[in-house]
Amino acid sequence: MRIEELSIPESVKEVVIKSGITELYPPQEEAIRAGALEGKNLVLASPTASGKTLIAELCALKHILERDGKVLYLTPLRALASEKYDEFRKYTAIRKDSGRRVRTGISTGDYDSSDPWLEKFDIIVTTNEKADSLLRHRSRWVNEISLVVADEVHLLNDTERGPTLEVVLARLIQVNPDAQLLVLSATIKNAEEAAEWLKAISITTEWRPVTLREGVLLHNEGHFKDGGALKIEKTTKDPAMNLALHMVKSGGQTLIFAGTRRNSVSLAKKAAANLKTLVSKPMKRSLTRISEQILSTGERTRISELLADLVSHGTAFHHAGLGGSHRRIIEEAFRGGKIKILTATPTLAFGVNLPARMVIIHEYRRYEPGYGYYPITVLEYKQMAGRAGRPKYDKVGEALLIARTEDERDYLMENYILSKPERIWSKLAVERILRSHVLATIAADFAHTERGIHDFFGKTFYAYQFDPRAIKGVITKILKFLYKEEMIEVSGENVDATRFGRRVSELYIDPVSAVMIRDALLSRAPKLTDISFLHMVARTPDMFPKLRPYSREIDNLALFVDEHQKEFMFDVPDEWMDRIAFEEFLGEAKLAWVLNAWIEETTEDEAIEKFRVQPGDLYRLIATSKWLLYASRELASLFGHKDLLKRVSELMERTEKGVKAELLPLVKLERVGRVRARILYNSGLKTITDLKRARVETLTSLPLIGAKLAKRIKEQVGGFVKAEEWERLKKGETADQRAITEY
Ligand SMILES: Nc1ncnc2c1ncn2[C@@H]1O[C@H](COP(=O)(O)OP(=O)(O)OP(=O)(O)O)[C@@H](O)[C@H]1O
Numbered sequence: 001m002r003i004e005e006l007s008i009p010e011s012v013k014e015v016v017i018k019s020g021i022t023e024l025y026p027p028q029e030e031a032i033r034a035g036a037l038e039g040k041n042l043v044l045a046s047p048t049a050s051g052k053t054l055i056a057e058l059c060a061l062k063h064i065l066e067r068d069g070k071v072l073y074l075t076p077l078r079a080l081a082s083e084k085y086d087e088f089r090k091y092t093a094i095r096k097d098s099g100r101r102v103r104t105g106i107s108t109g110d111y112d113s114s115d116p117w118l119e120k121f122d123i124i125v126t127t128n129e130k131a132d133s134l135l136r137h138r139s140r141w142v143n144e145i146s147l148v149v150a151d152e153v154h155l156l157n158d159t160e161r162g163p164t165l166e167v168v169l170a171r172l173i174q175v176n177p178d179a180q181l182l183v184l185s186a187t188i189k190n191a192e193e194a195a196e197w198l199k200a201i202s203i204t205t206e207w208r209p210v211t212l213r214e215g216v217l218l219h220n221e222g223h224f225k226d227g228g229a230l231k232i233e234k235t236t237k238d239p240a241m242n243l244a245l246h247m248v249k250s251g252g253q254t255l256i257f258a259g260t261r262r263n264s265v266s267l268a269k270k271a272a273a274n275l276k277t278l279v280s281k282p283m284k285r286s287l288t289r290i291s292e293q294i295l296s297t298g299e300r301t302r303i304s305e306l307l308a309d310l311v312s313h314g315t316a317f318h319h320a321g322l323g324g325s326h327r328r329i330i331e332e333a334f335r336g337g338k339i340k341i342l343t344a345t346p347t348l349a350f351g352v353n354l355p356a357r358m359v360i361i362h363e364y365r366r367y368e369p370g371y372g373y374y375p376i377t378v379l380e381y382k383q384m385a386g387r388a389g390r391p392k393y394d395k396v397g398e399a400l401l402i403a404r405t406e407d408e409r410d411y412l413m414e415n416y417i418l419s420k421p422e423r424i425w426s427k428l429a430v431e432r433i434l435r436s437h438v439l440a441t442i443a444a445d446f447a448h449t450e451r452g453i454h455d456f457f458g459k460t461f462y463a464y465q466f467d468p469r470a471i472k473g474v475i476t477k478i479l480k481f482l483y484k485e486e487m488i489e490v491s492g493e494n495v496d497a498t499r500f501g502r503r504v505s506e507l508y509i510d511p512v513s514a515v516m517i518r519d520a521l522l523s524r525a526p527k528l529t530d531i532s533f534l535h536m537v538a539r540t541p542d543m544f545p546k547l548r549p550y551s552r553e554i555d556n557l558a559l560f561v562d563e564h565q566k567e568f569m570f571d572v573p574d575e576w577m578d579r580i581a582f583e584e585f586l587g588e589a590k591l592a593w594v595l596n597a598w599i600e601e602t603t604e605d606e607a608i609e610k611f612r613v614q615p616g617d618l619y620r621l622i623a624t625s626k627w628l629l630y631a632s633r634e635l636a637s638l639f640g641h642k643d644l645l646k647r648v649s650e651l652m653e654r655t656e657k658g659v660k661a662e663l664l665p666l667v668k669l670e671r672v673g674r675v676r677a678r679i680l681y682n683s684g685l686k687t688i689t690d691l692k693r694a695r696v697e698t699l700t701s702l703p704l705i706g707a708k709l710a711k712r713i714k715e716q717v718g719g720f721v722k723a724e725e726w727e728r729l730k731k732g733e734t735a736d737q738r739a740i741t742e743y
């Protein structure tokens with residue numbers, strides 16, 4: 001079926017054809033024939049790279065241009081949300097009948113907001129969690145949604161994030177029963193069942209546009225499912241590395257999935273050592289530029305230095321310990337063909353389009369703290385393998401698992417390559433996860449009687465898959481808890497949220513966190529310090545993942561706890577009576593310690609050295625703490641603790657920026673972060689008034705402040721720079737000052 005023939009507006013056809021797509025792929029054709037463009041609910045389960053997004057795009061534009069509709073696009077990951085956002089931006093060229101252009105918006109942050117500004121967008125891309133929070137705020141525009149696209153729906157199976165997606169879908173169906181549902185999934189065994197739950201038509205295909213040759217590598221010999229074999233040169237001791245180098249020599253790029261961060265780093269180091277002779281001179285120059293960009297983005301740490309060095313050789317690692325901006329640079333360099341061998345943890349396994357002609361799955365076992373090693377699922381394997389051979393980039397892709405023995409080779413062939421992905425199971429009925437959804441159901445007016453609540457949860461995938469009675473018991477228990485903690489009140493048949501309950505639901509925190517914070521603010525620590533509040537938020541169940549102290553730091557942590565004994569809002573568990581609780585407490589104390597060091601201006605590199613906390617983890621810790629401190633301030637205000645408001649607000653700002661209180665006015669300026677603010681402050685420019693009075697030359701004489709930034713600072717504080725002065729300044733600045741940094 002040709003794009004030309006579709007019943008979609010001509011302007012949409014033009015954009016699609018211009019992007020290089022003229023003919024539909026068979027699974028796309030099947031979706032169209034099943035009524036995708038006529039508003040039918042569909043569950044489309046098809047292999048990786050089979051073009052599921054295009055169906056969503058066509059449906060979306062149909063809704064917007066022909067029905068004045070609005071589209072919500074749900075994704076499980078922020079990175080994926082931004083890829084989809086970029087994809088949809090090509091349609092801004094199109095105008096609606098009203099003359100206004102098609103608008104795409106993205107919203108993934110700040111959970112305590114109804115984001116009224118999203119109202120003006122036709123397509124809104126969000127994460128599942130953000131959509132959940134928007135539904136809790138009952139944003140008005142949610143009622144206008146006429147098409148819901150849910151991407152990567154096999155994530156319903158995920159213990160942590162699956163339940164949110166499930167509840168979001170159930171709520172959207174309740175709010176907009178007439179909206180069209182387009183559900184995209186990897187191939188799973190029970191797509192049919194998911195479709196029945198959603199009252200949708202199920203389409204399952206095995207078709208992939210680019211052949212993906214799956215196989216196993218054993219001792220430098222590849223064996224493919226299609227019967228093919230491959231013998232590679234033994235350049236190094238590691239067959240996986242030899243395979244990747246073989247691909248580089250034939251002009252392709254390789255993505256290696258490692259089981260741990262540490263392994264991803266050591267594989268990239270091995271790759272660097274062997275790539276030296278394989279990278280051309282001009283390529284080397286452009287790699288050097290990317291290296292420089294890495295070093296000048298964010299703070300310099302041993303990790304960014306290592307990454308920059310590896311990149312200069314044409315390789316890199318990609319894992320959650322890297323900050324977002326470094327990850328984006330690496331992704332872009334891989335997309336641009338500059339990085340030849342990229343090693344990654346499964347952070348890159350879902351939905352992204354990358355030019356990997358080959359994927360190597362280095363470890364099919366994953367280490368889970370507390371559980372030990374376990375083999376990954378077939379579904380996960382298929383997702384990783386599916387990053388190879390994407391239509392935009394390659395004509396064929398190869399994906400290989402690594403075996404050490406013949407037995408293992410047969411095992412991998414049988415249990416991964418020849419196996420079908422598993423069924424997915426709802427993970428909703430877990431008390432810890434369900435309690436916030438139960439509260440939200442009442443607080444955001446989705447139900448007002450016990451029956452109504454059971455009815456709502458009776459419509460979830462869980463209830464569809466299992467006996468609805470199984471979830472009833474958990475819900476009843478949660479209702480009792482919410483009642484006891486005064487988040488809900490009951491009168492006759494009616495169940496309503498109290499002010500406390502409503503606020504907790506909006507703040508998007510676990511009701512147990514709210515109770516902890518409420519009680520801590522009331523009882524207070526004998527000696528209130530920053531550590532008191534930082535530990536308080538670190539202790540809540542919303543602080544996730546929890547840090548486990550390394551055994552070699554236990555003594556130090558115990559000492560820290562002892563020194564700050566009077567500052568904690570909670571009793572320190574007895575080391576001898578309850579060892580587990582004591583070690584948990586040490587873990588929380590460690591988070592408080594790291595955060596406290598951060599707001600005392602410890603550098604990121606020192607955090608790696610002293611606490612073994614990598615930048616990516618640090619940023620996540622900061623973001624979560626900021627959100628929980630915000631929630632604490634809101635609860636302090638609700639419960640009338642006027643004396644704490646300023647204190648907690650200031651702590652929240654300091655946590656966000658990583659500065660002592662004296663720098664707060666300076667970091668409010670655009671492009672001035674903790675490092676530059678400290679430089680300004682130490683040079684005597686301590687306040688906005690100081691900056692207003694200062695000469696531009698004074699600013700540009702400081703490290704890391706170039707002419708452009710000096711001008712920007714002056715403009716922000718209400719001064720201006722004369723034209724001839726500006727010319728003179730630009731000539732005089734050093735390369736160091738010109739560097740683009742994020743501070
Ligand atoms: N009909 C088509 N003709 C040519 N290219 C297409 C067509 N449809 C989609 N593509 C391209 O195929 C690539 C893969 O599409 P997409 O990302 O939608 O795959 P997917 O099915 O969502 O895979 P995954 O399960 O990995 O997320 C994209 O680069 C897209 O532009």
Ligand SMILES: [Mg+2]
Binds near residue numbers: 052053151351
């Ligand atoms: Mg996809």
